[in-house]
Amino acid sequence: MLDKRKFYIDGTWVDPVRANDLEVIDPSTEEPVAVISLGDQADTDAAVAAAKRAFPAWSRTSPADRLAHVEKILEVYKSRAKDMAWAISHEMGAPQDMSLEDQTGAGIYHIKNFINAFKDFQFVRPLGDHAPTSMTAWEPVGVVGLITPWNWPMNQVTLKVIPALLVGDTAVLKPSEIAPLSSMVFAEIIHEAGLPKGVFNLVNGDGTGVGTQLSTHPDVEMISFTGSTRAGIAITKAAADSLKKVCLELGGKGANIVFADADDKAVARGATHCFYNSGQSCNAPTRMLVERSVYDRAVETAAKVANDTAVAAAHQPGAHIGPVVSRGQWEKIQDMIQTGIDEGARLVAGGPGLPEGVNRGYFVRPTVFADVSNDMAIAQQEIFGPVLSIIPFDSEEEAIRIANDTPYGLTNYVQTQDGAKRNRVARQLRSGMVEMNGISRGAGSAFGGVKASGRAREGGVMGLEEFMDSKAISGWDRDA
Structure with a gap:
């Protein structure tokens, strides 16, 4: 059985502050395949603090530098595709071929699409010919908490982590505790790609623990959540006191x-x-x-x-x-x-x-x-x-x-x-x-819904803007 108790915080793998073991069950056999630890408040605080320290420098890097980091992530991701597919099959039960081609492939697809969308992304845009010195600037939100589900692990991780990194946010990821192994492989990919420490962090945990801690944390500026409508409602309520930006991609009945x-x-x-x-x-x-x-x-x-x-x-x-x-x-x-x-x-x-x-x-x-x-x-x-x-x-x-x-x-x-x-x-x-x-x-179409399906828009240009705030500026010198 794999020992996966560590968290990825501030560019290194660290032990939990307090042990709280949980077995990851292989749904094909009903047997444990790995053991993880569920984080508590101290672990969440450490990850958020690392992301907060990293934000000023990361947000000021040039778009070209951030793009180069993500292109390296894509290169390493492709080299670890078989490891990723193995993890997904064993944690959530996607068949071997489907896990490699579609589940793991979804991550490649989204990273490529974000790279393409980002190359033409305008961070400062004119409002229109009627107001020649009025501009709209798009700027990173800050520290973002990312909570992802078990059913399409890399589909959702890449739809959140990659745009956050590209636009200059720093991130704390809490994957599903039922299917955490693929996200831990993803953290290894991030590390191998050489992302600066603190820009990406991972803490395993459940919704009532780390999920709530991220949703209520005063230094987390945004929560992006994919999962059940019931949990989305709970996150919205938990985040209300700190007035976070909350983006929800929830259930469906198509x-x-x-x-x-x-x-x-x-x-x-x-x-x-x-x-x-x-x-x-x-x-x-x-x-x-x-x-x-x-x-x-x-x-x-x-x-x-x-x-x-x-x-x-x-x-x-x-x-x-x-x-x-x-x-x-x-x-x-x-x-x-x-x-x-x-x-x-x-x-x-x-x-x-x-x-x-x-x-x-x-x-x-x-x-x-x-x-x-x-x-x-x-x-x-x-x-x-x-x-x-x-x-x-x-x-x-x-x-x-x-x-x-x-x-x-x-x-x-x-x-x-x-x-x-x-x-x-x-x-x-x-x-x-x-x-x-x-x-x-x-490719690049936004994924998201209305009503009880939430109103997130993930993927493409809208998926980049999701992880940013807009700023209206007047008196802009377009010749400067």
């Missing part, structure tokens, strides 16, 4: 609207997306809204995709899905599947219990419910497992109403070959993102 004229692969594509990463994605299309004339065929197709989706351990190659992250998560999903049955939804694939032939590990059967009404718990609550709810609709207006009838507003999906309809529906959906006909958002 609707995938399939019109009768959708392409032949739309339903299979949507079901596959729902089950991807074992359903543990906040932007998963977990509600499939299908026009009634093609509803029966869609239900059959989705059920076939579920039945054909292999479930196996994360440590073997292949295109299967792995376990969910923990016993607590497995039990929550089982309860929701049973709730769907009790509510009267029609179970057409999967169901409660372990997949056939499996006797250990937190594996969930890919599950499809048909004849779901949008007031059912399985249609309103984020299950965070491979569970798809299918709901019929009769008109465009009804589809939009059902799609928007949710506390969440992260990602919605539209499938139709009618371009005017696509555009019209997309503008009426209340969400931060809309993806249509299986076309991914372009």
